[in-house]
């Protein structure tokens with residue numbers, strides 16, 4: 001900066017800065033050239049970090065154009081950089097994106113998530129991009145506001161609730177998926193988009209668990225208001241992350257499409273839906289009813305001031321669960337199908353375990369299903385291996401409150417973001433061995449035939465430390481109910497010539513869906 005201000009005052013002293021446009025332009029070009037000399041390979045005002053490999057970019061803008069060009073394959077773009085630089089920690093600057101250190105080193109990831117947890121928080125930038133939908137819910141909060149929500153939720157997410165209530169919901173929703181979609185596809189012989197239906201299935205399940213309301217989005221081809229607004233708000237969050245001009249482009253969009261619902265109207269739809277359910281549940285509880293959706297359970301919880309939750313707090317906390325669980329589980333499930341299509345020997349082995357363990361699921365109650373599934377080692381191995389290769393939250397980051405040193409020696413400065421990539425680490429040979437990129441559930445099974453435990457640094461799919469995903473067992477159970485019941489009943493065949501790839505998003509949805517033919521198993 002000294003160089004620049006010296007240069008400008010030099011110009012001023014010499015009376016060269018006049019209002020003359022030509023002179024101003026020359027001076028601007030001069031300043032830019034000087035800055036380009038100072039920042040020849042990185043975004044303006046970013047500095048190299050001693051000892052941290054740096055991916056060289058263009059003067060002043062860094063990797064801005066590289067990022068835009070690779071937006072559609074962003075996770076692979078980042079993964080490749082680690083390999084190219086032969087490192088597990090690097091910097092790569094991009095104009096307009098906050099200062100970030102990227103790491104896949106398991107020691108560093110564990111340090112940020114667990115060992116020095118207090119120093120790494122959700123950034124205000126994250127909060128600004130998501131507040132319209134997340135409010136001040138658990139996904140979006142730090143400190144005391146996070147702590148009370150975590151405590152309240154931990155009391156609800158216990159084994160008894162999983163076993164007794166949640167399993168029932170998944171089983172019922174699977175029946176709806178079968179009757180409404182898959183049976184019809186068997187009879188008609190028409191292909192279905194599994195991706196779309198699984199997303200509807202998880203939305204119905206989570207809204208039912210969260211709010212006790214049947215959305216029935218699986219039963220209709222029409223757009224369900226709440227579902228459409230919920231999806232629109234999530235998309236808006238993503239766009240906010242990638243487009244700092246979103247407020248302005250939204251105005252233009254409104255002029256071009258005056259009949260399209262605005263984001264404000266979508267938020268109103270969600271608010272009206274939640275307010276109506278909250279008031280109905282309050283009345284039911286006051287009249288001695290015992291509804292057991294998450295919302296009603298949270299009505300008995302206390303906030304950080306030890307007071308019962310307000311309507312706004314109830315709305316935020318319930319919506320955050322739907323947001324946290326719905327897309328992540330749907331994404332995981334669709335990639336399970338895809339991986340199995342490409343590994344018939346794994347599908348065969350999984351089917352053997354299913355037929356050995358589940359004789360007639362219709363005669364089993366929730367507790368029996370829960371206990372049986374809990375002991376199906378190979379099914380767990382398949383699921384974990386899919387999550388390893390296709391992590392539903394492919395990237396994550398935290399903001400450093402103070403200077404710190406990561407276990408690999410990297411210096412973190414106050415205000416840095418530290419980003420880690422479950423997607424990148426799973427494909428890295430230094431971390432997962434020479435066959436890192438292969439789909440191999442066996443890597444999850446020990447010599448004794450048990451499920452192998454993995455450290456949160458190497459496998460950060462469910463986050464780690466005090467903010468480890470609260471729904472880990474929940475998601476695993478739901479996903480396994482779906483996989484087991486569906487594979488037992490149907491044979492799915494993937495239609496040829498599909499471009500299967502991910503969509504750049506906060507999670508890892510498939511960009512073009514997953515079209516399959518469905519047959520009954522004999």
Ligand code: HEM
Nearest residue numbers: 138324325328329332392393461462463467469470471475
């Ligand atoms: C395969 C499915 C899932 C995956 C891979 C997953 C992964 C994650 C990850 C990476 C985080 C950290 C996100 C962050 O930094 O804010 C997280 C947090 C969380 N997840 Fe999950 N999740 C899954 C399913 C679920 C489900 C089904 C629920 C609830 C029913 C859930 C509830 C939560 C909650 C409440 C948090 C916030 C925890 C906190 O900040 O203390 N997740 N999850």
